[in-house]
Structure formats: C-alpha cells, structure tokens
Amino acid sequence: MAERKPEGYLEGQPLRPESLMMSYGYKPALSEGAIKCPIFQTSTFAFQSAEDGKAFFELAYGLRRRRPGEELGLIYSRLNNPDLEVLEDRLTLWDDAEAAAVFASGMAAISTTLLTFLRPGDVVLHSEPVYGGTDYLLKQVLPRLGVRVVGFRAGSSLAEAEQQLRRQGLAEKLALIFVETPANPTNALVDIAECAALARRLEGERRVLVAVDNTFLGPLWQHPLAHGADLVLYSATKYIGGHSDVIAGVCLGSKELLEQVRVLRTILGTMAGPHTGWLLLRSLETLKLRMTAQMKSARHVAEFLADHPKVSRVHYLGQLQPDDPQYAIYQRQCLAPGGMIAFEVVGGEPEAFRLLNALRLIHLAVSLGGTESLAEHPATMTHADVDPEERAELGITPAMVRLSVGVEHPEDLIADLNQALARV
Numbered sequence: 001m002a003e004r005k006p007e008g009y010l011e012g013q014p015l016r017p018e019s020l021m022m023s024y025g026y027k028p029a030l031s032e033g034a035i036k037c038p039i040f041q042t043s044t045f046a047f048q049s050a051e052d053g054k055a056f057f058e059l060a061y062g063l064r065r066r067r068p069g070e071e072l073g074l075i076y077s078r079l080n081n082p083d084l085e086v087l088e089d090r091l092t093l094w095d096d097a098e099a100a101a102v103f104a105s106g107m108a109a110i111s112t113t114l115l116t117f118l119r120p121g122d123v124v125l126h127s128e129p130v131y132g133g134t135d136y137l138l139k140q141v142l143p144r145l146g147v148r149v150v151g152f153r154a155g156s157s158l159a160e161a162e163q164q165l166r167r168q169g170l171a172e173k174l175a176l177i178f179v180e181t182p183a184n185p186t187n188a189l190v191d192i193a194e195c196a197a198l199a200r201r202l203e204g205e206r207r208v209l210v211a212v213d214n215t216f217l218g219p220l221w222q223h224p225l226a227h228g229a230d231l232v233l234y235s236a237t238k239y240i241g242g243h244s245d246v247i248a249g250v251c252l253g254s255k256e257l258l259e260q261v262r263v264l265r266t267i268l269g270t271m272a273g274p275h276t277g278w279l280l281l282r283s284l285e286t287l288k289l290r291m292t293a294q295m296k297s298a299r300h301v302a303e304f305l306a307d308h309p310k311v312s313r314v315h316y317l318g319q320l321q322p323d324d325p326q327y328a329i330y331q332r333q334c335l336a337p338g339g340m341i342a343f344e345v346v347g348g349e350p351e352a353f354r355l356l357n358a359l360r361l362i363h364l365a366v367s368l369g370g371t372e373s374l375a376e377h378p379a380t381m382t383h384a385d386v387d388p389e390e391r392a393e394l395g396i397t398p399a400m401v402r403l404s405v406g407v408e409h410p411e412d413l414i415a416d417l418n419q420a421l422a423r424v
C-alpha cells in the first residue's frame with residue numbers, strides 16, 4: 001500500500017477512502033479553524049523569509065533532494081495550490097497511488113502525461129476505440145513529433161498486437177502502452193495485467209510504461225495500479241466531478257513518475273484552478289454514494305432493456321456470460337459493472353433517433369458520470385469522426401444508443417425508456 005499521512009489510519013489500521021474524503025490532507029488550524037478547505041483563490045504566496053523562498057524553489061526545480069519530512073512550500077498557483085494539494089492527497093486513496101496531479105481537463109492530464117514520457121522515435125501501442133480527443137492526440141499530434149502509434153482492438157488478443165510490433169521491427173522501440181478499459185461505448189475490456197506482462201517482455205533498459213484511462217469504472221470499480229499499470233488517468237469531468245458542472249483531469253502513479261509529470265504540468269500550465277479543486281473536493285465526499293447508486297440503478301435498467309422486444313442487444317458488463325472470454329477479465333479486474341450501458345434498438349439510425357427524441361427524463365447529451373442520466377448516439381455524435389469502416393468493426397452500429405445512468409429512481413428511468421421505446 002502507498003504510504004499515507006498519519007490521519008489515514010485509526011489505531012494503526014488504514015481507514016477506508018470514503019471515511020477520509022471529508023478530512024484527509026487538510027488541517028483546519030491552518031485556515032482559522034474552517035471545517036472545510038477554503039478556496040485559495042490566489043495566484044501567488046508570500047514567503048516568510050528569503051531563505052524559505054530559496055528552499056521552496058530548490059525543491060520545485062529539483063535542484064536538490066527533499067530533506068526527511070520536508071514539504072514543498074507554496075510558491076505560485078501554476079506550481080501548487082492548497083486546494084489542489086488536498087484534492088491530490090485524497091485522490092491517491094481510491095487507487096492506492098503514491099502521488100497524484102490534477103489538471104484543467106481529462107485531455108490536459110492525458111496530453112501532459114504522454115508528452116512527459118514520449119520522445120521522437122518512440123512507439124505507443126494503444127487500445128481501440130479510445131476517447132475522441134485521445135484518438136486525435138495519438139493519431140494526429142504524436143506522429144508530428146516523431147512518435148509511431150499502433151492500435152489494437154479492445155477485446156482482441158494482445159498476442160496479435162505483439163506479433164505485429166515484432167514483424168514491423170517496432171518492438172524494441174515500444175515506450176508506452178495506452179489502454180482505455182472498458183472501451184467507449186461498447187464496454188469491451190482490455191486485460192491490464194496482460195498489458196503489463198507485454199510491457200515487461202518487450203522492454204530493454206528503459207521501462208515500458210502502461211497507462212490506463214480509468215474514467216469509466218474508476219476510481220471505485222477498477223484499480224489499474226493493482227494490476228500492474230504504472231499510470232492511471234481520469235477525466236474528472238465524469239464520475240469524480242459527478243455533477244456535470246466542472247471540467248478537470250487527474251494522473252496518478254508512483255512519486256517518481258508523478259514528479260516528472262508535474263514538471264511538464266508546470267511548464268505547460270495545464271493544472272486546474274483552485275475553484276475547480278474546491279468543487280472536486282466537494283464531489284469526492286459523495287463519490288462512493290453516487291457511484292454505488294448509479295451502478296445499482298444501471299443493473300435494473302440493463303435488465304429491463306435486455307428483456308425489451310425492441311432492443312436487439314445490450315452491452316453491459318453486468319450481463320457478460322461465463323463462456324465469454326471477456327467474463328474472466330471482468331472477474332479479475334473489475335469490482336462492479338459501473339453505470340454505463342450501450343444498447344441497440346431494433347432497426348437503425350431512424351429508430352435510435354426516435355427513441356432519443358422521445359426521452360423526457362433522460363437528457364439527450366454527450367458526457368457521462370453525472371447525477372443526471374444522459375443518452376447519446378455514438379455513431380453520429382461522440383464517434384462521428386471515426387472512419388465508418390472502423391466504426392463498424394468496433395461494433396458501433398447506427399442502432400446503438402449509449403446511456404449514462406444517473407441517481408434518479410431506477411423505476412422512473414425505466415418508465416422513461418419504456419415510453420420512448422414504444423415510439424420506436
């Protein structure tokens with residue numbers, strides 16, 4: 001287990017993350033006794049002495065090692081800010097990570113992290129499909145910087161990807177494996193432990209890093225570091241923020257890796273602001289309650305959809321069958337099926353659109369993980385720029401609807417879907 005601050009334990013036993021979301025990493029005495037962490041809406045911080053300022057900069061710029069127990073002093077809000085520091089401490093608890101860095105968006109977290117560890121000539125192996133912004137970064141931006149990018153389909157065998165890398169003479173140049181699991185919108189799983197094993201097989205002197213975008217199931221239902229990943233990434237805009245009112249991102253991993261990520265975050269200025277940090281602190285207090293309610297409701301909704309005559313297929317982790325190879329991965333890697341469901345209506349785009357236009361309680365919008373349920377049409381919305389042939393290969397059909405289940409009463413969600421399906 002990653003080392004925690006003393007308040008993370010009670011009589012020597014580690015407290016559970018949900019018990020620490022109201023207190024961990026915050027000292028009321030430093031803020032006039034305020035029970036809640038105030039918003040430190042300030043760009044810069046006064047040093048108590050010139051010597052302090054010098055010491056803070058020595059650490060911030062890596063000019064010397066930290067002395068035992070020495071903390072990085074506050075300098076300037078592009079480097080550090082109390083709202084972000086408290087938030088980062090709390091975020092480490094869910095994934096049992098040594099360190100975290102918070103960003104202005106999920107894309108800021110992903111791009112800053114990849115740019116930290118990639119160099120011209122490197123090869124990245126990545127699962128497909130990935131989030132649209134990540135897809136653009138991998139296929140349009142990284143190649144401009146001399147990085148070769150090779151994709152493999154989520155749910156397909158990694159052995160094939162390994163052979164392809166070896167055949168093309170790219171295996172020795174592999175620097176990073178990027179995985180999004182479950183895949184959006186199909187919920188196809190990638191085996192994280194298998195990716196870590198592949199990284200160990202192909203690495204030479206330099207470690208091949210495994211980075212997992214854990215936005216869909218984390219930080220509650222999947223813990224990639226425990227399965228051998230080096231880095232965990234989040235769009236905190238989704239479940240972590242959870243109220244569809246903030247854009248933010250997170251990167252978690254070892255202290256050694258996160259120190260490097262933070263340097264580039266400071267240089268690129270991709271950190272989140274103090275108000276975003278404060279909103280996310282508030283969100284974290286109810287994270288487990290929200291994600292548990294969403295997961296439980298999704299089970300009911302998925303069961304209803306699976307039984308409906310106008311639904312031809314449901315893609316939901318809670319309905320994987322034991323004879324499906326994906327089932328074993330789910331059992332090893334996931335703690336619950338989460339709150340995301342994709343399903344196909346009988347028919348095609350017109351039928352899917354009729355359903356979406358008839359929904360009353362469920363909003364028609366992209367994004368996910370918020371308290372309100374959202375439905376969208378991947379083929380023409382979130383995945384509209386995926387090559388049509390590839391889209392078909394990935395199983396993103398014109399009849400598919402993606403549903404993010406919120407915290408409404410499940411019977412009300414089912415009633416809304418039922419009346420909308422009646423119009424299909």
Ligand SMILES: *Cc1c(COP(=O)(O)O)cnc(C)c1O
Nearest residue numbers: 105106107131213215235237248
């Ligand atoms: C939304 C999302 C992102 C991008 O996050 P932003 O906060 O919108 O920048 C990345 N990955 C996944 C899986 C997402 O759902």
